[in-house]
Amino acid sequence: MPGKRARAGYLVLAYSATLLGIAGVFLPLLPATPFLLIAVWASARGSQGVHDWIYNQPQFARLINNWHEQGAVPLSAKWLATAMMLVSWSFLLWADYHWGLLLGMSLFFLCIGTFLWTRPTPCLPSKI
Secondary structure, rough: OOOOHHHHHHHHHHHHHHHHHHHHHOOOOOOOOHHHHHHHHHHHHHHHHHHHEEEEEEEEHHHHHHHHHHHOHHHHHHHHHHHHHHHHHHHHHHHHOOOOHHHHHHHHHHHHHHHHHHOOOOOOOOOO
């Protein structure tokens, strides 16, 4: 079990990520899933009560369960993340940043995109 300072740090991270995840549910350009996964991870190390609260919220349950049970990322999140990475990289190019940064960000975005697009899309529950 982490010490008091580490637990406090995990809780701050969990609450911050939860707030960003909640905002992402309502704001179309802010993805909720990654922030909620960070919140669940951090809260598990900071406070089991906070972890259970996040994990059992009806608004988040589908996203979190899809990840935990299937390792799945919704198709809309994949497309949004890809578009945002492209916009970010295009801004760096337009702002004439150093070629080393452009190359580094290209590799970074390529790794993230590859990871996202190789995750399955959530299966819909069968209706019996």
